[in-house]
Amino acid sequence: MGKIGILLINLGTPDATDYWSMRRYLKQFLSDKRVIEAKGPIWWLIFNGIILTKRPRSSGRAYDLIWNTERDESPLRTITRAQSDKVADLFADQEQIVVDWAMRYGTPSIEQRIAHLTEQGCERILFFPLYPQYSSATTGTAMDSAFDALKTLRNQPTIRTIAPYFNHTAYITALAESIRTHHASLPWKPEVTIASLHGLPVDFIAKGDPYQNQCEATVDLLREELGLTDWQLLLTYQSRTGRTEWIGPDTEETIQRLAQDGIKNLSIVAPGFSADCVETLEEIGLRAVAKFKQEGGKNCTVVPCLNESDASISMLETLIAENLQGWN
DSSP states (O other), rough: OOOOEEEEEEEEEEEEHHHHHHHHHHHHHHHHHTTTOOOOOEEEEEEEIIIHHHHHHHHHHHHHOBBBTTBBBBBBHHHHHOOOOOOOOHTTEEEEEEEEEEEEEEEHHHHHHHHHHHHHHHHEEEEEEEOSSOOIIIIIIHHHHHHHHHHTOOOEEEEEEOOOOOHHHHHHHHHHHHHHHHHTSSOOOOOOEEEEEOOOOOHHHTTTTHHHHHHHHHHHHHHHTTTOOTTTOOOEEEOOSSOOOOOSSSSHHHHHHHHHOOEEEEEEOTOSSSSOOOOIIIIIIIHHHHHHTTTTTOOOEEEOOOOOOOHHHHHHHHHHHHHTTTTT
């Protein structure tokens, strides 16, 4: 049989932080009906007349604060590439396996990388959406994009998709190890740790999206692994926007309350993100930390995402090996 392709898929990234690069990225992202379900002439006017006029500038400023200036790219692109390279190294002695990476929004696109894999002789492709918890707005739309690309192929490869790994032992172990290691490096001890996951509108959950249940399961397992109580490891949701009701509690509001209640030492971990990005580096690492100190907190640290750490690559290897059974 032909080669096996492994395609790591992450959310996406703008190519630059200038107005038109951000506008192009945001238009693709926010036009996705899996992400924003609003439609009709009023939404069209709001989207094109307000959002795509104002938001590229504010989003560009946020990206500027965390941009990888050495490579002139976003940290998410840098880290996802590094993850792909390290996974490829693990399978370097297996010539039939080709590892690649793609972004749902921006470049390199899923369509481009599927074409690249098939051109290299991959007759089977394992899709790996890098989202521990499933949501239609993340994993769902990533696979939509993959299926759209496959529909254009006369000779389609055989495919598999790695399931959400929100409760997988390898994932929980890697998270716990990263938290213990980071906390051990601090000259102070966190009183409370917040597990901040990306939020979703309540309406998404009401329509059957399993995301919230999977987030709660992840944090429950993480508490058990770390030996922490509900109070010592809190679950919150970040990135709330618009007037629609979102699942909670909200990360920023929780941070403010903790500081006002006298908590002086706080740590934050983002277990829903496989790689550091604007949501973890700017929204949490800069804005949330500043809010905590502004409200009276003293020390606040953010645990890095798993990124391309040894624990992360070991976890990815475990999940890939399980899903390649019978193929190699």
